Amino acid sequence: MDLPGPALPIDPLLPDLLAALKSRGQAVLQAPPGAGKTTRVPLAMLGHVEGRIVMLEPRRLAARAAAERMAETLGETAGGRVGYRVRGEAKTSRETKIEVVTEGILTRMMQSDPGLEGIGAVIFDEFHERSLNADLGLALILEARAALREDLQLVVMSATLDAAPVAALMGDAPLLTAEGRAFPVDTRWLDTALPARARLPEGVAELTLKALSETEGGVLVFLPGEGEIRRTAALLSPKLPDDVHLQPLFGAMAFKDQRAALTPAPQGRKLVLATSIAETSLTIPDIRVVVDAGQARRARFDPNSGMSRLVTERVSLAEAEQRRGRAGRVAYGTCYRLWTRGQEGALPAFPPAEIETADLTGLALELALWGASALPFLTPPPPGPLAEAQALLRNLGALDGQDRITAHGKAMAALPLHPRLAHMLLRAGQGAAPLAALLAERDILQGAPADLSLRLKALADPRRYQHDHSHPIRRDALERVKQEAKRLARLAPGDQGLDPSDMAALAYPDRIGLRRKGDAPRYLLSGGKGAVFDPADPLAQTRLIVATDLDGDPREARIRQALPISEAALRALFPDLIRWQDLCHWSERDNRILAKSQETLGALVLAERNWSAPPEARARAALDGIRALGLAQCGMSPAARRLQARVALLREEGADLPDVSDAALLERAEDWLLPHLTKIRNAEDLKALDLHEALRNSLDWEQQQRLDHLAPAHFTTPLDRRVPIDYSGGQPEIAVRLQEMFGVTEHPVIGPRRLPLKITLLSPAQRPVQVTTDLPRFWDTSYADVRKDMRGQYPRHPWPENPREADPTLRAKRRGT
DNA sequence: CTCTCCCT
Known part of the structure; x- marks a missing residue:
């Protein structure tokens, strides 16, 4: 293969790839980072494909960078033969043969033209990340290929060694494997496991100091989140040698602060404390050492509450390998793991695919718009969450009673927003664009109270807001929200003049909160879940609210953002x-x-x-x-x-x-x-x-x-008295005065099997004298002894020698007889 | 013991 630029490990494989595409029309390409697949494969296919080549990237940054590098290889700039299209930005022209797009763009392209006219090949890059959009995109492409476009060439590229299932899904597509170009990395595990109760920052700080003392070069530490980064930094900074420069790195940081972590230190060693952002999204130069705390924070959608919450979990082996690889990009490296070799067997092989844990509302809308029943998913969307998503879409009017998409649903799908926010923007019109942008992006206020109208004020007039309030505005987040609001305003229909509270209630009809009785600011949400304000929050006395952001705690969620709303407004909004x-x-x-x-x-x-x-x-x-x-x-x-x-x-x-x-x-x-x-x-x-x-x-x-x-309920005695039969024991029984049974020569029985009644014979003073289930036998045997006793005790009562022939009686003998 | 990352 004759491509401009230096040779890359992928190059020898490219002829095989073209041959596979020629004979089978599809291929799976497996190559580790650094093999050059992202920039080489589209260029190699140029000239072998009828129509445009579309390549998918999971991130905007990566899409732009890939297009620019390929254009450079051809001696051009992006927008010529190589272009890109991402949310809110496109550089393409009539000349464009290779178009690098983010994954959501492909879904939009396919929904408007399932035959993908003018496109000859689709390449999925970084498919191992298993993003929701990539899984959906591949399912749609496979279906389109089967039904409409047998000639469409398809390449799936993956970094990990688990590409076989994708190849199988594609109908046993040829599987090609390339070597990477990285330096070996020495892995060092703990000798003894960290105690279960140990605090992560302490353990990481200790291991980092050890790594610093044993190695040379830049150190990259992986931690689950901002909080852990801050605590680890506080533990480390007093103990660090003077030449070590500590840099935090996480997504919520301002872009210019992130840049500081990404630029090489002028002298001394760099020590970067990062989240998983440094795993794939951002590459830090000069890293020779990785310290891996072994945890990752992920969003997990709870279909019961309709909210996502964050969970901190052990990393998978695939993620740990990816992190380790970051130490071998420039030279031989070392990776320290905060777990023992023995514990490694308990790690899952891969992180869950996004489709398994994400909010599926957007996916459900896309599926309804596509209209087919069962798409060929690598991992099918789980039925419970999917059903929940469909229920929400029915509530928003996007689906009808038969789960078919409505006109409103089609309009929602066309907007680059979560269906809740799309519904809001369509119903409320342009005026809802700033709110939609605020709700779609990261919070622009740090440490501010929950009232969302503070954010609206800060967005409308940042300078004045900053003058009036002490909590800082996150400038980078503000810029993003501003831009987004402008874009959304252009996509929205005419303004309906609603209040922000009304708008928010349209998006979250299941998160209207009514304050419970009591001092604590606890709320019942219209969806049935509980939520609570920080007691110090100024909104904490409000009777009715719309909770627009919640932490997703399944027992009682904390309300991070909300707006007060009136009952009259709710009546006007939700008459049905x-x-x-x-x-x-x-x-x-x-x-x-x-x-x-x-x-x-x-x-x-x-x-x-x-x-x-x-x-x-x-x-x-x-x-x-x-x-x-x-x-x-x-x-x-x-x-x-x-x-x-x-x-x-x-x-x-x-x-x-x-x-x-x-x-x-x-x-x-x-x-x-x-x-x-x-x-x-x-x-x-x-x-x-x-x-x-x-x-x-x-x-x-x-x-x-x-x-x-x-x-029978009663036993009738010879004197015609009705004595209740006690059926509560194992055998029915009665208690009756002995003398009342004189003359009875057959034992009374109960039931079809003639079960003898258990009879307790009583003295004249109602004391038990004898228990019998065979009265005739009693007369003939022990009666004589009983009679002897009784005569002494109750001389005035009759004790005949022959009870079988005596008359029953309850009376004493008359005096003198 | 205040939220990882990403996208139309």
């Missing part, structure tokens, strides 16, 4: 969402039925009044009360329990009767219990219930007859 609802339910807290009408906005109750609920509704609420309190507390009188036990006994004996255990009764409660609950008001009423009759009536007539016959 605010409605009266009748509510009759059991309150477990109050132990009573609550019946009221509520005016609600989602989970919020704006107003309420009493409601006289119909008996049917009250009965259902009462039933929930019974379920909450348990049947044992509600109406299971001794009579009801006895009935239950009688049925249970017969069922055990094999009788065909319904199950009336508590569990079964609750299960069937709607059938037998509901009509008896119409007058219930509270737990007292439930406790006063007697369900004996209801329970009995739950059996049909024939069943009742059988029950009474086989397991």
Whole structure:
């Protein structure tokens, strides 16, 4: 391959790549950083492709840089044969054959022209980063290739050794692997693991001092975030030798401060404390040593709350390798890892693909716009979050009841904004552009109170704001927001004259907050989640707010930015969402039925009044009360329990009767219990219930007859007295005066299997004398002894010698007889 | 013990 410029490790592979493209139309190219794939591959394909070549980069900076370097190789500047197009900026011309674009641009191109007319090849660079847009873009390209454009050439380039799954997804595309051009890096692990409780900054500071003493050259330390960087810097600075220059580096820093970290130190050693921004986005020259704390902070979208929150996690092996590689760009290097060799096996191989953890609202909108049902994703979007995203889009009016895209949804998809903000801009018009820009970008105020109108003021007149307020404006963020606001204003329809609060409420109908009772500034959000202000925040007394930025804590989110809003404004904005609802339910807290009408906005109750609920509704609420309190507390009188036990006994004996255990009764409660609950008001009423009759009536007539016959409630004594039978034990039993049983010569039995009744025979003073299940045998055996005792104790009572033939009696003998 | 990074 004959390309201008110095030879690169990728060069020998380029003929193979062209051959693969010629025969198969696609290829996967795997090459480590420094192999030269980004600048070489498009140039090599120039002249072998009919139409333009489009190359995707995950970052604007990288897209611009790649285009400029390639143009330079051709002796041109960007905008000639090589051009680029990123958000808000394009340098292309009619001459342009190679167009470097950021990943979102491709989606837009495909949505407006699925056949990609005029384009002959698409190259995905840095595909291993697995950005949401790259995954979507590849799925769309594969589908377009299958249906419309078999001739479209496709190259997927990846830095890591895990390209096989992509090649498989592409229908076993040829897989080419190149060597990189980097210097070896010596890896040093900890000898013993850091204690689980150890603080990261302490550990990193110690390891960094060790690295400084053992090596030469620039040192790059990887930490998870700004906070850790600041704390580590505070620990290190008093202990550093004079020739070491410490530089923090993270995304929120002003660009000029970032530049300081990126320029070589004039003398002495540079020590850069960086986030993962230095992993791929920014290259720092002169680094010979890497210290890796082994953690990464990532956004994780929680579909339940509809918010992203940050989690700090262990790095994956792929990230650790990428970090390590940063020490070998200029010379042999050294990498210190804040973990042991043994712990390495527990690290995941790769970080999760963005599609697995991100907010999928934008993706769901793109899918609806594309219209196909199942795209060939390398990792399909997880169904739960996708369904949540679709629900939000329906709320915003972007999807109809059948999840088809609406005209409004199409207009939303055309805007370079999150669907929430796109909806807001379309409904509110131009006036919403500054707010949309503020909400889309990083916060421009550092350490300021939550009130979003402060940001609007700072944006409108920074100088005056700075004069009136002490917290600083982040100048770089301000510039970005200003530019963005200008762009969005051009894309927006005519202004509708809404307040910023109204606009924000349009974007976040699920984050309207109503202050809870109490001193703490805690809020219930219309989406059902909880949120809380810093108690010192001036907005903390406001009754109604729109929370535009929350930290995503799943228990109770902290409100970072919000606007106050009036109830009147909400009524005007959401006439369809605010409605009266009748509510009759059991309150477990109050132990009573609550019946009221509520005016609600989602989970919020704006107003309420009493409601006289119909008996049917009250009965259902009462039933929930019974379920909450348990049947044992509600109406299971001794009579009801006895009935239950009688049925249970017969069922055990094999009788065909319904199950009336508590569990079964609750299960069937709607059938037998509901009509008896119409007058219930509270737990007292439930406790006063007697369900004996209801329970009995739950059996049909024939069943009742059988029950009474086989397991009667009472035993009738020879004196015609009805004694209740106790069915609560293992065997039904009664207690009866011994003398009342005189003359009984057959033992009474229960049930179809003729289970003998357990009889406790009592003395005249109601003391148990004998327990028997065989009365005739008792008369014949132990009665004689009992009689002897009893005669002594109760001489005035009859103790006949032959009880089988005596008359039953409860009386004493008359005096003198 | 105040937020990593990126994009239409």
